[in-house]
Amino acid sequence: MSRAISNLQIDSARLWGAIHETAKFGATAKGGVRRLTLSQEDKQVRDWFRRACEDAGLEVHVDALGSMFGLRKGRDMSKLPVGIGSHLDTQPTGGKYDGILGTLGALEVIRTLNDAGIETDAPICIANWTNEEGSRFAPAMMASAAYVGDFTVEDILSRKDADGVTVAEALDSIGYRGATKVGTQKFSSFIELHIEQGPILEAEGKTIGVVDSGQGVLWYDGKIIGFESHAGSTPMPLRRDALLTLSEIALALEKIALKLGPNAVATMGEAVIKNPSRNVIPGEIGFTMDCRSSDAAIMDAIDRELRAAAAEIAAKRKVEVTLDLVWRKPPTHFDPKLVDAVENAASALGYSHRRITSGAGHDACNLNTIMPAAMVFVPCKDGISHNELEDATQVDCAAGANVLMHTVLALAGVAS
């Protein structure tokens, strides 16, 4: 590789500008982004992204679940493209970087290669995966999961949001139910750039996280059925209070995660009382839980201990508790050769780095089940993510995109 190429750097200001220009689609008053998947705001950013890809000379196509692909030809079109990208949807009160850095970082890699007139041997394909966040439709990362065959496309299209709108209807409403069959766009490998969403890189003063593993995930839908009755005239010992039951389950879950930690986290993220009233004892509550570990044995222990605790609490409070495991994703172990490639790129560029486990789930974890995949992390401020206060520096974002670019160059090869 020539010295000009080995020294090639992405355009930090252009990447930073793209991140902040698209942050206006769903911008919140507190500086974050609310861009739920397949919403009107998501359509706005998708339209922007499509134009940017076309302007960069990419061949854009959209698959039946709305995932967007932009192909840059290589010299040898018999080779599969190297895939890079992430997602552009956000949490209900999310930040400007989660997913967005990886997608616009991929775009920036293409723009930089174009400017430098570099042709790669294998093609490169950038991707924006539909519904990574999972906050409007469950499960999260549904499009990449369908891509790898974990769900059928029909199943995913029929999933409903809280208002009863299906994925199919949402795709049609913004004009992003594409013509390409899911899975048609193949990759030789996939690299995803992302903010860490945790506190480790920042605490250790490292610029690049070379992600070698990802936590497995357990998602539960739960329901408690107690008994609604009058808050003034029902003696305490006769109550079958759904909210007190929920409270005990939430605290039991925390205790289990602390006991099995540090390689375990668990969260009750949603809880909705049915027909709430301030002078009625809550009779029914629906809730969700999210539990993670990068160790499959710990995941099994969480499931076992959680079910035992819920059963004991239900019996004590004379209420009915049901726990449905709606999603179980095993821990991810990224492809060793790709992880090495990321590490080599970081070393060659002189960035401080360390191997790291991803606390969050990512599309790359799904893709890793059928192709070599890996990830590049950069620090985020105070480890905060899924929050309007999510922040990262321009220097770190650029460093991540540089590592992404040089990993891609190593994998795709430069046409001589």
Add this chain to the structure above:
Amino acid sequence: MSRAISNLQIDSARLWGAIHETAKFGATAKGGVRRLTLSQEDKQVRDWFRRACEDAGLEVHVDALGSMFGLRKGRDMSKLPVGIGSHLDTQPTGGKYDGILGTLGALEVIRTLNDAGIETDAPICIANWTNEEGSRFAPAMMASAAYVGDFTVEDILSRKDADGVTVAEALDSIGYRGATKVGTQKFSSFIELHIEQGPILEAEGKTIGVVDSGQGVLWYDGKIIGFESHAGSTPMPLRRDALLTLSEIALALEKIALKLGPNAVATMGEAVIKNPSRNVIPGEIGFTMDCRSSDAAIMDAIDRELRAAAAEIAAKRKVEVTLDLVWRKPPTHFDPKLVDAVENAASALGYSHRRITSGAGHDACNLNTIMPAAMVFVPCKDGISHNELEDATQVDCAAGANVLMHTVLALAGVAS
């Protein structure tokens, strides 16, 4: 009093028919009633009630907060009327008897006196008080509270429901903002018939509860501000989880009520996570609490211990907890002469009875602060109320209405 009058009985089948006829306004699939105050369903039952009052020869007028009054003339119109009645609104998933028995029981008393051709010395006025339940607009019993001067009418008219609709707008939307100034309709005394909403009469096999006191009430609006962050990548010890904080407060409240009981109950009835998502640690929760005792010293102890517990939990979890006492109603001690009158009527009719404390708040508790008031309770099945399963027998409802009628006859006097 003549033997014909002392033996007079209300028409049990007619009362039962009225209860079940009006239950269609807001009927739920499970046999309950959803008739939130000032809703279209409330308008339907109000229209029915107005016509029934007019058919019974009553002079109907509506005050500026929508409370409805039906006046039956007495021989001596210089005397203030004896008031009877209750309310026709229900909880979001309420029953067919709470409030309704007392209002339609009052109507049945008038119909029976009409049929028997009995003129009373003092007039009788039946009432349907607006928003007793408080589940759409806070506080509960707002119309009778404004009637006795606890709130200004302007204040109550400006209260908003969860959708931002004011009481004034809701009254106008169903045409029940009446011309009568609140407080114009005076009473010499007020008797309210109601289901017990608790398990005591049924458990002891008593037909009539002679209500001599009512619990005081503390209503709190609470807010917890923790920190939203990623459920997968935020280590357990670094979390500031609003839902775990809520859980500890809910369980602390239960513990306080149990410790100070049996003359104390406490309930967290509402809790809403802001921007909930299954993979985001809850950052903010609003909640409400309802605490009651018939002993003012116990009410003070609940307030003190609750605030101490909330402060300790907030400090431990590094979150902010605010508790606003939005309503404090002192315990009620009903007028001893009126309580005796109810007891005498129950005895004369041969019904088994006992003195009892009301666990729930009632409009009669408000009225008791400016005039002699009392209440008559009848059993309800399993003590269940504020629930679609709320039930009572025709025989017990009729017994309650008979006690109401004979108490009224004793207070109003029969014209000779």
